[in-house]
Amino acid sequence: METREMRYFVAVAEELHFGRAALRLTMAQPPLSRAIQQLERRLGVLLLNRTTRAISLTEAGTVLLREARLALDAADAAERRTRRAAADRPALVLAAKAGASTTLLSNLLDAYAAVPRPAAVEVTLCGPGQPENMLRDGRADVALLHRPYDSMAGFDTEDLCTEPQIAVLPVGHQLAGRTRISIADVEALTDLPLPRWPRPDGSYRDGPGPQVRDHTQLFQLIGLGLACAIVPDSLRAQLRDDYAVVPVTDAPAVTTVIAWPPHSTSDAVADLVRVARGL
Numbered sequence: 058m059e060t061r062e063m064r065y066f067v068a069v070a071e072e073l074h075f076g077r078a079a080l081r082l083t084m085a086q087p088p089l090s091r092a093i094q095q096l097e098r099r100l101g102v103l104l105l106n107r108t109t110r111a112i113s114l115t116e117a118g119t120v121l122l123r124e125a126r127l128a129l130d131a132a133d134a135a136e137r138r139t140r141r142a143a144a145d146r147p148a149l150v151l152a153a154k155a156g157a158s159t160t161l162l163s164n165l166l167d168a169y170a171a172v173p174r175p176a177a178v179e180v181t182l183c184g185p186g187q188p189e190n191m192l193r194d195g196r197a198d199v200a201l202l203h204r205p206y207d208s209m210a211g212f213d214t215e216d217l218c219t220e221p222q223i224a225v226l227p228v229g230h231q232l233a234g235r236t237r238i239s240i241a242d243v244e245a246l247t248d249l250p251l252p253r254w255p256r257p258d259g260s261y262r263d264g265p266g267p268q269v270r271d272h273t274q275l276f277q278l279i280g281l282g283l284a285c286a287i288v289p290d291s292l293r294a295q296l297r298d299d300y301a302v303v304p305v306t307d308a309p310a311v312t313t314v315i316a317w318p319p320h321s322t323s324d325a326v327a328d329l330v331r332v333a334r335g336l
Contacts, residue, residue: 063125070122134195148179149325152188152197156272176325184270204312212316220290222308226301233301249285
């Protein structure tokens with residue numbers, strides 16, 4: 058299949074309407090319909106169930122939608138990385154979550170600056186899920202991710218450190234004096250609901266609390282008494298005295314991971330990973 062055909066099919070599969078898909082692709086509807094029909098004939102499968110009132114995906118169409126998205130992301134990433142590689146002294150783009158792994162990131166940058174002929178490092182700090190997205194679509198060369206919250210599928214990785222999690226509460230809350238609590242204790246707080254973090258696709262996880270984009274927004278909501286959170290223990294260093302922290306005994310440990318595209322041939326990426334491993 059050509060990438061053009063995959064883009065056509067993804068547009069139709071996401072819109073489930075040939076007219077809207079044609080507008081999205083800035084083309085006429087008849088050639089789009091013919092292109093999808095030709096694709097079905099060549100593959101020998103029916104991708105769409107068509108009626109006079111609606112269209113829907115067949116099982117084969119659902120599979121192709123998933124695989125085509127991955128293939129198009131990979132093609133876009135290859136184009137971005139190729140263009141950056143051709144630039145004079147391309148910068149190494151490192152993506153990380155804003156507010157997370159701050160000390161580790163600082164130590165990593167200092168140690169990398171000491172290697173012979175280091176590349177310039179462009180650090181992009183963004184919200185949850187975005188470092189993973191940037192690495193997948195080629196906007197970043199390397200990323201600091203966090204297991205179990207980020208997906209490592211398709212990346213080469215090296216574990217850097219593992220830490221427990223804590224609950225962050227407004228100072229003076231009834232649970233603030235505890236020496237330890239459980240996830241169930243936190244989930245039972247109807248007055249301080251857990252927040253909803255964004256998924257990599259831009260939607261938000263289902264939950265009772267407010268939507269948050271980053272830790273700065275989260276901590277402000279906690280300080281206002283509108284939410285609580287379970288976060289990695291290293292974030293306690295960023296908290297003022299008007300927050301209380303309590304260890305959460307049954308929360309999964311969080312592992313900070315440095316990740317990069319498989320089969321990368323970048324000397325700068327290799328040097329940065331080697332320095333991170335040494336930390």
